[in-house]
Amino acid sequence: MSNIAADVDAWITENWDTSLTLREWWRRLAAAGYSQPTWPVGIGGCNADGATARTISESMGARGVIAAPTGMGPHMAAPMIMKHGTDEHKAELIKIATGEQHWCQLFSEPEAGSDLASVRCSAVRDGEEYIVNGQKVWNSGADAADHGLLLARTDFTAQKHAGVSFLLIDMLQPGVEVRPLVTMNGSAHFCEVFLTDARARATDLIGSEGGGWAVATTVLGLERKMAASGSARGALTVTAGPKSGNLDRTVGELFEMAREKAKEKPQAMINSSRVLIKEAQKSGVNHDPVMRDDLARYHIRSEVYRLTNLRARHTGGSGPEASIAKIALSGMARHSRDLGMRIAGAGGMLVGNDAVSGGALQYAALSTAGVSIGGGTDEIQHNVIGERALGLPKEPS
Numbered sequence: 265m266s267n268i269a270a271d272v273d274a275w276i277t278e279n280w281d282t283s284l285t286l287r288e289w290w291r292r293l294a295a296a297g298y299s300q301p302t303w304p305v306g307i308g309g310c311n312a313d314g315a316t317a318r319t320i321s322e323s324m325g326a327r328g329v330i331a332a333p334t335g336m337g338p339h340m341a342a343p344m345i346m347k348h349g350t351d352e353h354k355a356e357l358i359k360i361a362t363g364e365q366h367w368c369q370l371f372s373e374p375e376a377g378s379d380l381a382s383v384r385c386s387a388v389r390d391g392e393e394y395i396v397n398g399q400k401v402w403n404s405g406a407d408a409a410d411h412g413l414l415l416a417r418t419d420f421t422a423q424k425h426a427g428v429s430f431l432l433i434d435m436l437q438p439g440v441e442v443r444p445l446v447t448m449n450g451s452a453h454f455c456e457v458f459l460t461d462a463r464a465r466a467t468d469l470i471g472s473e474g475g476g477w478a479v480a481t482t483v484l485g486l487e488r489k490m491a492a493s494g495s496a497r498g499a500l501t502v503t504a505g506p507k508s509g510n511l512d513r514t515v516g517e518l519f520e521m522a523r524e525k526a527k528e529k530p531q532a533m534i535n536s537s538r539v540l541i542k543e544a545q546k547s548g549v550n551h552d553p554v555m556r557d558d559l560a561r562y563h564i565r566s567e568v569y570r571l572t573n574l575r576a577r578h579t580g581g582s583g584p585e586a587s588i589a590k591i592a593l594s595g596m597a598r599h600s601r602d603l604g605m606r607i608a609g610a611g612g613m614l615v616g617n618d619a620v621s622g623g624a625l626q627y628a629a630l631s632t633a634g635v636s637i638g639g640g641t642d643e644i645q646h647n648v649i650g651e652r653a654l655g656l657p658k659e660p661s
């Protein structure tokens with residue numbers, strides 16, 4: 265065991281207790297610098313490099329504790345604020361490390377997805393505030409969020425990229441209505457958000473008015489990086505923020521709730537080779553040489569993905585490396601879906617509790633499409649690689 269792994273292990277022995285509230289557990293993690301290890305000391309980090317941060321998160325996984333806050337707050341909002349935010353915004357970062365804030369991304373609209381600069385949601389300056397009106401869609405976790413990263417148009421006469429601004433917005437105000445959207449896998453992973461005379465503080469404008477595109481580009485890069493990265497195995501991930509209701513639950517209670525939830529519905533959008541091999545053994549198809557071959561191919565593919573992703577993280581990459589890892593993940597999801605359905609055979613037509621293993625193979629199969637769309641579609645990732653890594657000519661707008 266490395267020194268840092270031994271330190272984390274000893275720290276967990278001293279600090280982990282199932283009667284702690286989540287709030288207290290996350291507060292302790294942040295105070296020790298283990299919440300977001302690569303961040304500076306004092307705001308939840310310990311100035312760790314990427315490899316050390318990975319060791320810390322793997323050590324927590326090995327002990328099966330509750331993972332540090334994750335998702336759009338730590339992975340998108342915070343690094344964006346470190347780059348573009350004011351001192352006032354930076355002073356709040358500790359709240360992301362302690363899980364007191366939970367963030368969502370309000371970018372996509374019914375007529376603006378890949379072509380994001382076409383956003384029509386408007387933000388009009390009114391004294392010390394902006395008044396925001398419009399509709400956002402496909403916003404992951406918006407129903408649990410208390411803060412939003414908003415891309416809105418402040419100038420309808422300017423060239424489209426020049427007319428957009430970037431604002432932070434309070435999701436818990438009356439002008440923000442969030443409606444969960446249920447997709448074909450039966451889950452409401454994302455929402456549509458209606459903004460009607462909602463207010464954003466003028467001090468929460470990030471960058472200049474009309475200069476939001478540069479900030480959005482930072483966030484899109486961070487999103488690709490987050491979408492491509494996996495989570496450390498073993499630790500339980502819990503939703504942060506006041507709206508989730510988790511902060512005052514004990515960590516023991518949260519483990520119990522997660523066990524019950526897993527019984528009700530499968531959770532994995534992509535099945536690992538370990539799971540697929542187990543399912544193949546269960547249904548007896550593991551003796552088929554063609555199936556064995558494909559399972560081995562999938563295992564190799566998963567390993568290549570893991571290493572590609574490590575390379576992307578090692579280079580700190582939110583650029584082409586993250587796009588390559590994201591495309592590798594989409595390919596893996598499709599492979600996992602096809603293998604899973606071949607293992608299930610005719611049983612693949614059943615879902616939920618009627619199906620073998622509670623429908624885990626079917627749930628993942630019905631989730632596959634989302635993997636290659638969320639965080640930017642495969643085609644858009646190919647464009648990023650072509651234009652930014654290979655220097656190919658930009659496609660005509």
Ligand SMILES: Cc1cc2nc3c(=O)[nH]c(=O)nc-3n(C[C@H](O)[C@H](O)[C@H](O)COP(=O)(O)OP(=O)(O)OC[C@H]3O[C@@H](n4cnc5c(N)ncnc54)[C@H](O)[C@@H]3O)c2cc1C
Nearest residue numbers: 369370371372377378402403404634637638639640641643
């Ligand atoms: C699981 C999931 C989570 C998401 N979470 C969020 C979120 O939290 N916040 C948020 O704001 N949005 C979120 N989205 C929305 C996501 O960013 C958009 O769906 C995505 O950018 C595509 O936009 P669109 O759906 O409008 O499709 P379109 O942009 O209309 O694309 C339709 C098709 O055309 C192709 N296409 C479009 N433009 C080009 C081009 N220039 N070159 C080649 N092909 C092109 C696309 O690849 C796609 O196949 C999420 C989506 C999913 C599936």
